[in-house]
Amino acid sequence: MKLILGIETSCDETGIALYHTERGLLAHALHSQVAMHNEYGGVVPELASRDHIRRVLPLIHEAVRESSCTLKGVDAVAYTQGPGLSGALLVGAGIGCSLAYALGIPAIGIHHLEGHLLSPLLADPAPEFPFVALLVSGGHTQLMRVDGVGRYTLLGETLDDAAGEAFDKSAKLLGLGYPGGAALSALAQQGTPGRFRLPRPMLHSGDLEFSFSGLKTAVLTLAQQHERNGQPMDEQTRADIAHATQEAIVEVLAGKATAALRQTGLKQLVVAGGVGANRRLRAQLDRAASRLQFRVFYPDLEFCTDNGAMIAFAGALRLKHQAGSRQYSFDVKPRWDLQKIGLPA
Ligand code: KG4
Ligand code: ZN
Numbered sequence: 001m002k003l004i005l006g007i008e009t010s011c012d013e014t015g016i017a018l019y020h021t022e023r024g025l026l027a028h029a030l031h032s033q034v035a036m037h038n039e040y041g042g043v044v045p046e047l048a049s050r051d052h053i054r055r056v057l058p059l060i061h062e063a064v065r066e067s068s069c070t071l072k073g074v075d076a077v078a079y080t081q082g083p084g085l086s087g088a089l090l091v092g093a094g095i096g097c098s099l100a101y102a103l104g105i106p107a108i109g110i111h112h113l114e115g116h117l118l119s120p121l122l123a124d125p126a127p128e129f130p131f132v133a134l135l136v137s138g139g140h141t142q143l144m145r146v147d148g149v150g151r152y153t154l155l156g157e158t159l160d161d162a163a164g165e166a167f168d169k170s171a172k173l174l175g176l177g178y179p180g181g182a183a184l185s186a187l188a189q190q191g192t193p194g195r196f197r198l199p200r201p202m203l204h205s206g207d208l209e210f211s212f213s214g215l216k217t218a219v220l221t222l223a224q225q226h227e228r229n230g231q232p233m234d235e236q237t238r239a240d241i242a243h244a245t246q247e248a249i250v251e252v253l254a255g256k257a258t259a260a261l262r263q264t265g266l267k268q269l270v271v272a273g274g275v276g277a278n279r280r281l282r283a284q285l286d287r288a289a290s291r292l293q294f295r296v297f298y299p300d301l302e303f304c305t306d307n308g309a310m311i312a313f314a315g316a317l318r319l320k321h322q323a324g325s326r327q328y329s330f331d332v333k334p335r336w337d338l339q340k341i342g343l344p345a
Pocket of ligand 2: 273274305
């Protein structure tokens, strides 16, 4: 029976959570910096770090209050050690290790993507190992075979832009701000199916790799064709382009995910990462699941994007097998291969 404090600061969300190995998730608190970065059209790393510093302690206090526990009752601290922005990661690692030192408890560095891909296990019903995970976030697009905690095999990944990046860059071209994935998806609902058709990059490449950078060029070309004489395109055209963009990305993701299930012979698919919040993707995967007789699992919508709960939960699973470190010196890993993190010792 353990209580784990999770700290996520890898990018532009400060996420804190308390997870109890028997009672489940007791509390979580989140601050998103999206509004702050929006005016720059992307995440400004230095601003991100400074904001994490401002938010992290108040959020820890908020989560502790919500859980009705005390900090003294915490048995271990799990923090995101990488990958991500180094300055932002240092805030979570610094506070996590200091707190663990002060409380005399272990600190566990968690791989951010491990957090994402284990997050559907927080939901009910939860998948069982082994399963295929489709990891679709702002920085990553990967298909993984997951045989257990720390047992991850990469089946395929993007050769260039991530799916979230494709959503965001297309959204920016349509004037939807940053990150625009959710806004593009909302606009797409007003779109006319079939008015435009964009390429489905690598859908029939015969492997499990992705490529999304050409799609953004296709969106740009389409948008330019409709911005005559410097006049902005009409609302319906914007919605129709958003619709076509979403269809193209979703069809490729769903096609490759089902190909991964065929290739591995597994019958469970887990979808994780911010793009996993996309309703059209969920609808397409649900359709494929009933047609092809597999099961698909999603994290609750609030745990699709970055959050502290997935880090606390990954920490809890690792703590079952590994003691965690009482060496409180720390480093962060802005680039970190998920396949190299290894099994809990
Ligand atoms: O996992 P996440 O919160 O952060 C990273 O680790 O990158 O994912 C953020 C990404 C962004 O690209 C965002 O636009 C995208 O997830 N996203 C969506 C939706 N909600 C978030 N993309 C498409 N449809 C959505 N509903
Ligand atoms: Zn993420």
